[in-house]
Amino acid sequence: MKHELNSSRYLRDSRIFQLLLPIRKLKKYEFLTFRKNKRHVIGIPIEMNRIFSGLFILFCAFSSSCVLAQEGVSNVTQEEVDKEINETVEEKKQRELKITKRSALDHYYNGNFRSALDEFLILLAKDPENVDFSFYVGTCYLESYIDKSKAIVYLEYAVQQDKFPKEAIYQLGRAYMFELRFDEAITTFNKYKDILRGDNDHIISGGRMIEQCFNAKQLIKYPIDATFENLGSSVNSAYPDFNPFIPEDESFLIFTSKRPDCLGLQIDLDGFKTPDIFRARESGGEFRQARNIGSAVNTEWYEEVVGISADGQELLVYIDNFDGYDDIYVSPRKGRFFDDYLDLGRNINSDEVETTAGLSTDGNLIFFSREEGNGATGTDLYMSRRLPNGNWGIAQKLPDVINTPYNEAFPHLMADQKTFYFSSEGHASMGGFDIFITEWDEITNTWSVPKNAGYPINTVDDDFNVSLSTTGRYGYVSQYRQDEGFGERDIYRITFNEVDPIRTIVRGSITNIKDSLNLDPDIHVGSFEMTVTDMNTDEFIGTYRPNMKSSNYAQILQPGEYCVYVEGELYFDTSEVVAVLGKSSYVSEIIQNYTLRPDPDAIRRKRTGEKYGGLIYAASGSEDGKAKIWDLPSGRQVLSLDNKVGVSEVAFSGNGKYALSGTRTGEVNLWNMPDGSQSKSLTGHTGPITEAVFTKKSKSILTASADSTIRLWNVSTGVVEKIYVGHLDGVNDISISPDNNYFVSASGDGNVLMWEIESEELVGIFDQHKGSVNAVSYSPSGNYVLSAGQDGTVKKWDASTAEELLDFKLHSSPVNAVAVSPNGLMAVSGSDNGFVYVWDIYTGDVKHVLLGHDKPVSSVFISADSKYIITGSAGRNPIIWDLLTGDEVVSLVGHQGGINDVAFTPYIKFPEKEEKSVRDLAQVEPENLEDDIERLEQDLAAIEEQKRLGYDPSLIDVDLFSSKEFVVGQKIILERIYFDFDKFSIRDESVVELNKLLVFLDKNPNVSVEISGHTDSRGADDYNQKLSLSRARSVVGWLKKRKVAGKRMVPKGYGETRPIAPNENPDGSDNPDGRQMNRRIELTITAL
Template identity: 20%
Template sequence: MKRIITVLCISLLFINFLSAQNAERTVVGGVSSKRNTEFAPSLSADGKTMIFQSDSDFGWELYESVLQDDSIWSEPTPLKEINAACDFLAGPSLSYDGNTLYFTAFIEGETETEDIYYSERIGDKEWSEPKSIGAPINTNDDYEGFPSVSSDGNSLYFIRLNFDNPVDRKSKENCFRIFVSHKNENGEWGEPQALPEIINSGCERDPKIMADNHTLIFSSIKEEGLGKYDLYQTRLQPDGSWSEPLELDYLNSDENDQSPAISASGKEIFYYSDDDIYKTAIPEKFKQMINITVKGIVKNTDGDPVESNIRVYDNETGELLANAKSSTVDGRYSLVLQGGLDYRVLFSSPNYFSQEELHELKIVESYKEIKSDVELEDNYKMEISIRDKDIEKPLSAFLSIKGGNGDMIYDDSLSLEQKSINLDLKTDQKYQVKVNVPKYPTHEEEIIFNPDTFKSQMKYAILVPFEKVKVKANVTDIVSNQKMKMKVYFKNEDEDELIVANDNEEVYLRKGNRYEVLTGSDKGYMFSSTKVVAGEGEKDEYGNYNVNMEIMRIEKGSSLNLNYITFDLNSTELDSASYFELDRVIELLNKNESIKIEIAAHTDDLGDENYNLKLSGERAKSVIKYLSSNNVSADRMIAKGYGQSKPLVPNDSDENRALNRRVELTVLESD
């Protein structure tokens, strides 16, 4: 029985060997050479750019090749900036947008061991100085290398030495373990985690995460393998686990087969074998999920390239799926999107208006490329008005606006009749605004473009603050002089403004404006009222203008002048300005439900006495009608007109006559 199983295993190995030998393993022309060893190919999303490592007289260096129209790869070009900066290079991994290159590097005097570095594309086949990816991925005492970045840019797979099994005894090859690091919400790389044992079985290297972000291909030395390192494929499952790795028997050979690379189309796999870079068509069962490549150029309205942040969202759930960037050099970008979803792609840059694109990819049957150039606007039209900051009424003003270069773009008056002006502005400029309004302090501010709140056509109100003074109301019992805690109402007679404060609370009133000041009511107390002009009088040691209010207890026969109840000439209709004080009467009656009151109206001595008597009676009824309409029982109120029969002061001047034209509240019944 044991002999049969041994024969069966040998037969299976032989069949696998024949399958591998019979697969179409084609050396990649233009890239591979007989003189040198080419290793670790990496492809852009569209499969048209390849970066790989090759040995030369100076050691390992990185090279770039581009797929020509005739499907031939161009003569490789060395990446001079990267090669010159590093003493050792290996395992390049080109981001799917083609703008960032990750690789393994050792730099004398900078690194203790091999670490992961990256460079950003700054021109056609030109790259920035290498930068360390830093902790927590890189460490001082361990090897980190052969990085592979996911298409969404949020995961990085790489290898570290396997200290438990540093060298495979049979093949004498170095052994590694595969780790992954994920970016957090702040865009920082998280603590790397080793992949599970189903992948890290003992001797692995060269992980490559495919464009679908689910398919991982890696090299592994296993007892059942054909040679030294063979290629295996596993898939990330919905529950976060990884599937049992499948041997890529259609390409594995008795040589080392390592460093896989697949473009987003998923049709061919490129890999290292026998000192060259090979390619092989991928059988259907090994193909990754259907991908769609979206690529284009982000530019402004003048056609200049723009570096843009690119966020990819699930259009149905709003979930952020990927972050990317367009190139600073030429605005190029490339995205790999999986079929089966609809995507919302947001392009944003600090000095431009954001733009969204919708890609409906729920139903796709095969790989395709979408060309989508994006134009970001850097001009906007702004309708500018000038308004009071607190009450937002329009103001007549003199307005001047300077651009970021100091040029005056507006310098004229803006009247109430004109109300606003329309200007064409640039997103990359900061505008200096100066406003002069009579009776207002000079106001200055900046208009700074904000891509999150500004629109290509928008209204903008310059809110000018009025000069204010601090005022504090002190409410006391008129008999005991005891401080009382009551609400205090400040009603501006000059503007539509009402401020409600507590006793002894500082408030800010518009300097020079006239205010009606009324206390609220409390159980057993009448309310009190007065008038002030904000900013007149003496200030206390804290810089406050004090308003002293005295209130008296409710007793039978107590009277209260309602100072702000007014009527038009010879009219019985209440002026709307009366409602504010009448609402305080309602408050008084609601808090003291047992009292009954008389509302008495008085006139001066001008006109016929009988006419004045009738007029005053009708005015008193108008007050009662308003109070009744606000749920005060009519049984608690009596209207009385006294005409000119009860003057407060002699009717011998206009001022005195104004005092005699009044409405009074008198308590008829109380507890």
């Protein structure tokens, strides 16, 4: 901890220890005298009170230390000592009264009304007609839980005097409210407004109190039929007990208390110990003795529990360690105990003050309260979504229909994901904080006007939160109920008598057979789905998931018969019929456990990469209207799926049952595998399909289109379930998060948007690209997102914060495709110039440049084992590459149009090549042995002739990209730069070799070169010299257009003077192969 004084044994044992305690900032709803629009105590702002109190404490500490100091260093004069000795009894009495008054005011301003009351009663007994003392006594009764009814007599006396504190009449109005004397309270608040005419703040405050009186009269007139039960001494104490919460299975109660056995050494400003969190376990409908949850969560500082996850595995804890930062933390449960708390991250805990929070049932939403501007605008409620990497996304402030100019706190979304509870000092409050309810309207996508939860859940006192059971039958609150409790606020269980106990909790656990095959570590029971269907009506009730850690689940069902279907990867599916009985046979809880059996075949396929059906496929979609399925690694076409129009998208389902093709006209066609018969066609998009992705378990398909929309389809029915609208231009690409809860979309509008799949809500925007964003890819961890754009960049984003982490400027032309390898180590990106880069995802270092396409790259896809890449371009042939080496594996030949998309099957493993031994090869009798010998002799003769001409074969075997060492004077033949006869325009197939040269010059910026052109022997010498120079200049011009400085390149033309192969055969006939070799471009290193 940060306060060194607390590690000092001397200070802990000394009388001045408590005087040196840090001055803790009170929360606005923690036993304060006045709240929003009442932020003054007796005309002094709370902030000033803290300053005055702090100065007084320091003064007392200093004075005490002087008294404890050695006599030799005392500054007290003999005259002062003589004066104290000669002090009269009356003078001593007055001096002691001053000390008592000073102490009483100090306690009062710090909120310690019990101690202040004791001292003001002493003062009032000695001076019964003192108006101020009467006012303070009345206010102390009102603000403490000793006996609020006693406040009235003292405050009435105060306001009847000629001179009285103006706040006394305000406090008298509040005292009448606590006694439910609302007409008298209204009259008093009207007087308060008249007395303080001209003081806007006080007039507003008085008017607000009058509103609350009318609200209270109406609510009390129509009370809720509810019964309150004090949970007794096993839970409650004579000290403040508050903030009760229960998990959905109601197996324990968690709450906050300021009782003496709290672990902290601190004394709070209200006179009680700083609070700790306690837990009471449920047994037979009763709660056992509450116990401190331990030092992992509770410390010597200030902790309150402010929320709990539905499964009881996480506590939300508000912590104030007196360092000026009040934040919310999460404490995860480990076994029977809660562990040390974890920070919720900067999107939740900001530089402002965050105090209360609540999690949705599925744990993917968090609502919390934040005080901004040093409390000037009160606390408001915010919401954040859990991102795929487990972090919380950017917080969004809830609308003004919920947030008011007053304070809001303790948010809680019920299990139906529609009903929202929170507390507020605004709205139709009947006094202080009240609990309100609002409902989410799925048609208008708005919250309803909040409704007061009603009396007696709400009272004229502060009512902060109610923790409801999943059936809605019970609730737990903290209240002070006169003559019922143990002295302060206690925990009560409310039974809502109007709620029929017709819903039953079905809960249990999911386990696997203990002696089953070992499973992969990432396959666990928590990833299973439980689907519940009404057997009588076939109505779908809902989908449930067990807790990821405990494998426990809970469902709330009305009377009826239900089929519960449990399914999960690598296990055999199972189902049970659950009967929920009503009326006389009603039970509140049913225990139903499931034991699942692993599927050995599924496990084998997972581990070996074996494809369902035994085949390994790649797919490609082309402008020729065909989606082709290829066998690998042979490259043999096994299916051609005719779509009639250009195919813009291809994909495989995760279970291998379907192939998918999206078309230029907006259809999405599903094909059965492996026979290739068409299953169905999904229609609805009005523009070309740009991307299609199967969701987990292949039950849904997410499609993107140039029509600017994204659609979610049900695979079984072919019906559109959701439409995501938000882009201002066509959607170019989408990628789903690993947990299948989110997806990101890239658009021509220049933005990448993040969506929550289930709610259709936009939860993040990535907007730093200049121009269209062409491609996007989630990392396998879900921690980051890659996007590629028309601006030639690939950007890496933090998926939690939408912060740009890195900007990779690898490409010199628009980037059309990007993918992250499933192992999370590499990225692959392809661009308009035909380049495909393989690069390190963390450093951006290029590992390989794949040079095989001479037209813009349209698509890249990485195999599930992170070993292979398939790429497609506007050319006709998809290419498969070895990711580790950058070598081309096979080119897939068969399309008659440009390739728009490529894909692998979900599981892929290339078979090992069969290697033959030397002995096996020696035993093979060659065919046409004489022809082979003749061909070999001709090759040897050609090599000898090339040597005579000065040609070195090693000049052509240079890898410009991979080679590390070059020397001045070194010659390199650019083997595949081609020119037609008698022309100097570069042929299309030369782009691959030119790209190599471009990469070489880009990687070696200090290298200068001579680029020389050469011809064959046909034509006049002078003409050939000019033609060769023109060809060299064509190459230099091509490089200049791609930002290579002209001063680094010198074009030369040598005509036919430097052949490297014979232009004619020995018999004088034409040698076309030799002439082709002579029509070449050479590179000579001139400077390094």
